[in-house]
Amino acid sequence: MLDKHSPDPAFVDRLEARVLAEARRQRQAPVPSSWWMASRLRIVSAAAILAIVSMGVGAAGVAAAYQVKTNEQRDLITADLQRRLSLARQRLQIANETLQSAQQQVAIGVVSQDAVMDAQTKVAQSQAEVESLTSQLAEARATGQVAVDDLTAPAVQGHDYVGDRLRIALQVARASLQTTQAALAAAERRRALGITDQVPVQMAQARVAEQQAAIALIESKLAIRQRLLNGAIDQQQAALQGLEADAVQRRMALAPKLQIAQEQLQRAETLMSQRLMSSVDLAQARLNLEQVQADLAKADLDLALVRAQLQSGKGGGS
Amino acid sequence: MRAEPPDDAALLRAYRETLRPLYAYVSRHVGGDRTLAEDLVQDVWMRAIRAWMRDGLPREPLAWLLTSAHHAVVSHYRRTRPVIVDPDAIDLEAPAFTPDAPDAAAIVNWALTRVRRAHAQLIEAFHFDGKSIKQIADELGTSERAIEGRLRRARLKLKRVIDRARQKTSAASNAARRSTEHVG
Numbered sequence: 001m002l003d004k005h006s007p008d009p010a011f012v013d014r015l016e017a018r019v020l021a022e023a024r025r026q027r028q029a030p031v032p033s034s035w036w037m038a039s040r041l042r043i044v045s046a047a048a049i050l051a052i053v054s055m056g057v058g059a060a061g062v063a064a065a066y067q068v069k070t071n072e073q074r075d076l077i078t079a080d081l082q083r084r085l086s087l088a089r090q091r092l093q094i095a096n097e098t099l100q101s102a103q104q105q106v107a108i109g110v111v112s113q114d115a116v117m118d119a120q121t122k123v124a125q126s127q128a129e130v131e132s133l134t135s136q137l138a139e140a141r142a143t144g145q146v147a148v149d150d151l152t153a154p155a156v157q158g159h160d161y162v163g164d165r166l167r168i169a170l171q172v173a174r175a176s177l178q179t180t181q182a183a184l185a186a187a188e189r190r191r192a193l194g195i196t197d198q199v200p201v202q203m204a205q206a207r208v209a210e211q212q213a214a215i216a217l218i219e220s221k222l223a224i225r226q227r228l229l230n231g232a233i234d235q236q237q238a239a240l241q242g243l244e245a246d247a248v249q250r251r252m253a254l255a256p257k258l259q260i261a262q263e264q265l266q267r268a269e270t271l272m273s274q275r276l277m278s279s280v281d282l283a284q285a286r287l288n289l290e291q292v293q294a295d296l297a298k299a300d301l302d303l304a305l306v307r308a309q310l311q312s313g314k315g316g317g318s
Numbered sequence: 319m320r321a322e323p324p325d326d327a328a329l330l331r332a333y334r335e336t337l338r339p340l341y342a343y344v345s346r347h348v349g350g351d352r353t354l355a356e357d358l359v360q361d362v363w364m365r366a367i368r369a370w371m372r373d374g375l376p377r378e379p380l381a382w383l384l385t386s387a388h389h390a391v392v393s394h395y396r397r398t399r400p401v402i403v404d405p406d407a408i409d410l411e412a413p414a415f416t417p418d419a420p421d422a423a424a425i426v427n428w429a430l431t432r433v434r435r436a437h438a439q440l441i442e443a444f445h446f447d448g449k450s451i452k453q454i455a456d457e458l459g460t461s462e463r464a465i466e467g468r469l470r471r472a473r474l475k476l477k478r479v480i481d482r483a484r485q486k487t488s489a490a491s492n493a494a495r496r497s498t499e500h501v502g
Contacts, residue, residue, distance in 0.1 A: 004345065004350045005341070005342040005345040005346055005350065006338065006341070006342065007337060007338060007341040007355075007356075007359070008352070008356075011356050012337060015333075015337070015356075015359070015360055015363060016330070016333055016334075018360070018363075018364075019329060019333055019363055019367060020326055020329065020330070022364060022367045022368075023324075023326065023329055023367050023371060024326075026323075026367060026368060026371040027323065027371065183353075207353075207357075288393075
């Protein structure tokens with residue numbers, strides 16, 4: 001049984017992948033300072049730098065990931081993965097037992113259907129963890145290196161391990177979408193009963209939108225990966241199209257947050273005029289809106305830079 | 319001169335060494351709400367990546383992350399205004415009170431953003447970080463009796479903030495109801 005304040009292992013693995021992906025994205029698309037964006041020439045130069053950096057990182061990444069293989073290194077990596085896989089299988093077994101128990105309890109009316117849904121999501125996440133680790137183990141045995149999740153990594157001995165793990169992530173994301181949609185329905189029911197106000201419903205809606213954007217991103221990456229492996233695009237084009245998909249996903253996830261922040265500011269202004277809210281709260285609502293607008297502007301900028309590069313002919317079509 | 323951004327190996331090391339204590343810290347402060355804790359931890363790490371890629375890996379990544387997590391929790395509860403339903407859920411001295419539930423944690427954290435920093439720190443240390451009076455007294459270099467007194471006053475301030483919020487929530491609901499009745 002997971003301790004209340006311990007992270008879910010599936011969350012740990014997912015966030016680890018996201019951290020590495022974000023780090024790579026930051027290395028490939030450094031944020032220009034405001035003075036740098038003052039002129040059109042500098043915008044074009046920034047795009048050129050992006051292309052050069054992405055080419056360099058892509059080539060170095062491929063070379064570094066598949067450098068000298070040694071049996072000792074392979075054994076260390078595979079031993080670690082086997083240990084993690086064994087633990088993941090145990091967690092999957094526990095998740096299945098928990099699901100069975102929840103189903104029995106629902107049948108006799110002890111718990112609600114929400115408990116079954118949560119348990120089903122947990123089983124899906126645990127199953128995905130097992131499949132992902134199995135894929136990593138197979139790749140490590142083939143290459144003697146830690147598995148690579150770079151969108152531009154080549155197939156290994158004809159097998160697309162990166163694509164396999166993207167498909168696994170897609171299954172988990174779709175299962176998580178069902179859970180967030182159920183949470184939204186529950187929030188709407190509580191609002192209808194007058195137990196809560198509009199804010200939890202809006203936040204649940206934002207989570208659903210974020211999850212839908214995450215699914216769209218994985219689907220885009222799978223399509224890019226397919227085009228890369230078919231030879232329709234090269235690694236540089238794949239890297240740029242991956243960055244484009246990232247920026248599009250960020251915009252999709254931010255759009256509902258912008259609406260929430262705007263409505264919260266309007267609500268704050270109304271309450272302030274009725275002297276039911278302090279000026280500090282109003283200032284905080286304004287700041288929240290500005291932060292979301294800044295994040296959205298950053299996503300727009302990244303998207304414009306990448307699309308400029310794609311359209312310049314060096315990146316091909318997306 | 320700008321510090322070198324960390325490579326994947328350094329980031330992974332920092333991630334694996336800090337994630338559990340970071341998650342535990344955030345989870346305790348949000349009453350164990352797993353969805354919220356995961357959202358906040360993810361936000362903290364995304365912010366960390368952007369900062370560390372620009373400024374380099376900090377000497378104490380966990381300290382950096384915990385400070386950022388504290389700001390993230392405070393910002394989150396400044397934005398959300400929980401509806402206060404059960405008075406017993408928010409009486410810090412009542413037997414029923416525990417911040418180890420999402421609803422109670424939400425109300426208390428929201429109210430903590432509206433009291434003085436010194437009061438907030440005492441309440442966080444005692445109710446969220448699980449420190450004893452003696453531990454807090456030793457850290458602050460004062461007597462246990464002084465800490466008990468300060469904690470009592472901090473709780474009182476917090477209760478006043480929560481009571482005012484409950485009155486405002488009630489007044490706002492009445493105002494909203496009157497305006498929709500008028501439109502209807």
